[in-house]
Amino acid sequence: MNFLMLLATLLGILVVIRLMNVVQLASVLSGEDEEEEQKRHNTMNGIGMILFMVLGLGLMVYMTFKYMPFMLPEAASAHGVETDFLLNINFLVIGIVFFITQIALFWFVYKYQHDKKRFALFYPENHKLELIWTVVPTIVLSALIVTGLREWNKMTQGHPKDGMVVQVYGYQFNWIARYAGADNQLGRSFYKLITDDNPLGIDFSDPAAKDDIITKANEMHLPKGVPVQFQFNSRDVIHSAYFPHFRTQMNCVPGMNTAFYMEPTITTAEMRGITKKEKFDYVLLCNKICGVAHYNMKMKVVVDEPADFKAWLQGEKPAVPASGPSKVANTASANAETNSL
């Protein structure tokens, strides 16, 4: 098998070398001089340029429409609707520039082929032209910067401070979500408190932890129309909590709290109607390389009507076991403020 592959490769190389010799010989035999040969090459490559441009741009447009149905469905979060709009504006702007510049480039290369009877235009500079194509991109980019930053500031700072607090906790290779409960405050946690029964290392002596609720299975729920204040943490390496359908992503960094604010606007049931897929589900994916099973680190996300969400939350696990506080090793909890809210 190996020997055959080697033989085939060698034969292939020999064939190419023979072809090279034949082509070289043919051009010598035909008496074609170098200039004529280059002229023929110019014509053929010029035609190639035009064909490539037309077919290439055509295929790009065709593929864009063909694959449109496979792209992410409409954004399921309040800010996502706005960023999608912004994305489309950006695509429009860069699309226009893309078509103009690519067509000009390939068209000029085709059109101005070499002719030994003439000179090219000696045109080393034109300050007015250069000024125009410095200033116009500056204006367009300023507009894009301003609109982009306005959206960025709005989604990162311009939101109410009283969203429902949810912690998303990543570890190799799974996710846990913790809900802050009635007091909307997460109990302190510390990585040295982590045990099999206490995967988040929660300090059971902290009163704020008493009403915290942890997801039982690999599934988290969010209420529709309720702003959520996410807090992200990791126990081992960097993970990234990526909610593609909500257009949100934030890294989970060990030893650090990161945060993101978001408001889901479409329930899972509604989205199934929109996408016409009965099995559609939102998903939370890990999007920062985190180890061998990185590609399998995911969690199902369900958006419910607020009433259904409450009912679901009742069925999940309390963060502090019934007999909880007595089990805590108090020496460790003294250090617990490191990772508190």
Next chain:
Amino acid sequence: MEVKDTTHSGHDVDHGHDDHHHEHHQTFLTKYVFSTDHKMISKQFLVTAIVMAFLAMGMSMIFRLQLAWPDQTFPFLENIIGKWGKDGKLDPGFYLALVTIHGTIMVFMVLTGGLSGTFSNLLIPLQVGARDMASGFLNMLSFWFFAASSLVMFGSLFIEAGPASGGWTVYPPLSALPQAIPGSGLGMTLWLVSMVLFIVSALLGGINYIATVINLRTKGMAMTRLPLTIWAFLITAILGVLSFPVLVAAALLLVFDRSMGTSFYLSDIFIGGVPLDHTGGSPVLYQHLFWFLGHPEVYIVLLPALGLASEVISTMSRKPIFGYKAMIASMLVIAFLSFIVWGHHMFVTGMNPFLGSVFVFTTLLVAIPSAVKVFNYIATVWRANIVMTPAMLFAIGLVSFFISGGLTGIILGDSALDINLHDTYFVVAHFHIVMGSSAIFGMFAGVYHWFPRMYGRMMNKTLGYVHFWLTIICVYAVFFPMHFIGLAGVPRRYYANTAYEGFDQLININELISVFALLAGVAQVIFAINFFYSMFKGKIAPQNPWKSNTLEWTAPVEHLHGNWPGEIPTVHRWPYDYSKPGAKEDYIPQTVPHSATPESNRPGDF
């Protein structure tokens, strides 16, 4: 060095028998191995880079097989990668190793060492009119550190636990803890050793390039008469000298964390069932340090390619480059901005959103000088007189990629849009087009254009055309559809995209990509055959095959240590006097004084 002695020009003028010029007899070892001649060193860099590029490309072909046909087995894999391809199935851990080493080799060994090492070495002395680099010895060291670095990286493929596999950016804690991933053991140590050797090589090279351009220009070669290639190499070298040391710092702190128990990047970690003692460090610090090099690195890769393309496009268009000064200015602006945009790789690290907005601002500013460069290239081919050599085609391809990939950068630089696209295939598409493909096309343009100067022979044109057309079609067919995969929300570095059921509809796109990726590999074999065959059997090159203005084409075809027999030519004009109205021919070399061309002189020429 004796070769600097330019005064004994009297008896050198006839160079019909040039053996009298260089007294010292070279052995095989001093000529081909431990050479201090910049032309030989440039060839050493090029051949090493080609070998490494084939290695890295082969890796990408293996993981493309997995991504397109996740359910199939490929029994021949076991022959190539042994236990990592048991029963013809690629191991998920080794998939990550392949991705990591593919990226590292391509970015550093091929597009940094290979591109700058080859063409800065070849062209700086020849185009500025110097006998050799400022220090031939440091130059030789630069290559041998590069070779050692490549060997260590290659060697890391053969160790028990496998090579580094935390992605080419090797973020800690993943890269610091062998418990987290097998590749973070000895493999990661070798990766760090290889990188430090590489940086030594890059610094030795860079200092030499800067010194040579600044000090060893020939008579009349003012900075404003330098070809754009030299400007690009100079700016690239400055970028490297300023940013690579920061990567050494980042790597060194990582070494401390890995083996000496420090906590620069580590804090509050519970792994393998036990809490670690590390406390107080920040993994984000590493990212700041890494990207402080990492972003200038993008331009270390891209600027030389743009420089080569400027020269090739102008020469083969038989037309001066449009806006010579604007081209220099935009390279300087890009270089300056490249130091203050690194944060756009880190919008989702939890960095303060206000800091994020500063980086959005600086990042999108880069688009302005980039746009100017593109418009200037297009203005150069407008009403030109284009000779379509393979080098010219590759240079045009570079401009096309620079546009396609640069434009998507505007989206990724916008933090509000980046949070949804960060680390998806959209990013993979973006940087492979704008950095990878542009730079490699610049490198190909350089190889086809300056091959006669390197080996004194011509490459086969027909094969060059076949190589170009196959490659440009494959590159677009591979990387353009990745935008769609990214917009569908698929993260990069996933061993299988079928893990989420929404993604399995995309398998057709993945098959398409992989078929073209394999075809692209075949196209590169055509290049390799052409390259090595022409080296020995190509047509003998004439003195100035492209009728070019620059100095390197005035040096004799057969190589001399010292480049020119007799005196170094004096420079009288800028390098872009192509198709000057009134001139007898459509080019006037830099060595021709204005007094010899009264018919074509223009006001302002003096």
